Amino acid sequence: MKDPANPENGSLDDWQLAIRVVAMPADTNAYGDIFGGWIMSQADIAGSTIAIQLAQGRVATVAVKEFRFLAPVLVGDLTELFARLERTGNTSISVEVDVWAQGEPDPGSRRHVAHAVFVYVAVDADGRPRQLAQPATITT
Template sequence: MSDMRGEVILRVVPRPADINSNGHIFGGWVLSQMDIAGGIVAGRIAKGAVATVAIESMKFISPILLGDLVSVYAHAERRGRTSVAIRIDVVATRGGGAETVDLTSGVFTFVALDENHRPRLLPDA
């Protein structure tokens, strides 16, 4: 774990079905992995249900290749009254662990939801 990246939330290996027409892993696949990881962290902070409300920034640094071990790191970057911004970094391990490659990063914002699926206040930190 890297202190700057936060906690490893997910580790996954893309499947052949996740390849796009360029032979790389489809960007939507990695976006969904990031959303899952961010939702886990946001849900812990909210102590309940959350919903993704924004992707403030997203940057693809390197392509994801078939056979990569993909690690998704996440941590809270800032808190509001009802929402939390989660910094998410995605890294690949290649060549049996010989190489680590930064893949993508972004900031996803999640809002805490009440039982009626409406925004609610985050609990105290």
């Protein structure tokens, strides 16, 4: 797959850097690697940034269509989460998320560590599905 960190691939309709965060010791599992649940949580937040922009308001995560862990994340890794719109429906927004991790101070260690697809639903103040504006477009 193409590298989302390449600025040439970085338009609003393509991969966007949503989160950069250092993986901390508090986020490890029993074996000392970063807990998958922490990565899933970060990925959900990263994907929601696209959904919130598109929905122009509140969204709820309705489904995780795919989540693949490709390589472990280690304590101290600079973790980068990229997100891009996959598709929009009447009320739903599917977002693809890629997670990359890099040890310090070795940029050559950059690894593609996870890939996911989340589905969000635009909701109103009462938490009920809300129609997306058509055509749905990203605004910043």
